[in-house]
Amino acid sequence: MSAFPSVLEGIKDLELGHIKALLRRTSDLKSGQPPRLPLQKSLAVATSFLENSTRTKLSFAMAIKRLGGFHIDFHAESSSLKKGESLEQTLLTLKYQGIDICIIRTNESNLLDQFRNYPPIKIINGGDGINQHPTQALLDLYTLQDHFGGLKKLKGKTVAIVGDCIHSRVTHSLTDLLPQFGIKVLLCGPDFFIPKELPRDVSRVDNLDEAIEQSDAIYLLRVQTERHDKSITDQLKNYQEEWGLTFERFRKQSKVLPVFHPGPANIGIEVESEIVNSEIWMAHKQVQNSVFVRMAIIEAMINNEDHNIGSQYKKIPGDISERLRHS
Secondary structure (H helix, E strand, C coil): CCCCCCEECCHHHCCHHHHHHHHHHHHHHHCCCCCCCCCCCCCEEEEEECCCCCHHHHHHHHHHHHCCCEEEECCHHHCHHHHCCCHHHHHHHHHHCCCCEEEEEECCCCHHHHHCCCCCCEEEEEEECCCECHHHHHHHHHHHHHHHCCCHHHCCCEEEEECCHHHCHHHHHHHHHHHHHCCEEEEECCHHHCCCCCCCCEEEECCHHHHHHHCCEEEECCCCHHHCCHHHHHHHCCHHHHHCECHHHHHHHCCCCCEECCCCCCECCCECHHHHCCCCECHHHHHHHHHHHHHHHHHHHHCCCCCCCCHHHHCCCHHHHHHHHCC
16 A cells, blocks of 8 residues: 555545545544654644635644644635735745645635645645545545444445535545445436436436435435526425425335435425434534544644655756856
């Protein structure tokens, strides 16, 4: 297994061994084991959220605190990014000020691609546009294994993701992650919410009752109205009736399933309040586990012994270097 990546943009940046190690380490940290961090320096982590967030941002802040680190909430709207400075130069500034890792959320998909080969600083993707949300998917996997009694017991299970799948970065990360552990993924929702081409090991079902019948867990998504034009939002007037999850739907199928949600949930639209206030609602456990999963991710990245961060910016062509020495 290679070293843990210095830029975690998506699930595909991780090897299977990385993922299993993160799950084990999450359990260790959750049980109270102390962090494993370099002794020679203190941990300094910045969060730079260019898009609104509650759960991700605060759970990273809690993770940093529990690791004994120093957290800076970098406000991009009041930074030199507003003066025309590139994100690359801003991240370099953070690096040379002593920041070890920057956690970035942005509404622009694939923004972090530019840093994959030459990272100016170690970076964790806190969600980018409709592309990826790897830390959310990892905490979802951890919560699934916790609920079903272990990673091996997930093999053969089916998870139905219901809602705005095409615009959901969580869905894209989950469809990359869950099949690696033998989990079948079903996508369910209106036609305009489902990708035309489905990833390998991912299928589609046409209605919520069928999804409940075939699944072992339901993963609900918020309708992301901010990503749709009016022509689509007009078609969502009956969304609750057609796609909203209720106990009545479970009664029709004579089964009750654990219900996951990345938040925030629109109660009364994709889910009724009775489910949110019941023991089958897994969202609170997801939030609880999020702190420990993100602790494990930060710890793995800070310990990857990558000493080349920002190194490409130190290279000066030989002839210019020679002139500088004699000037």
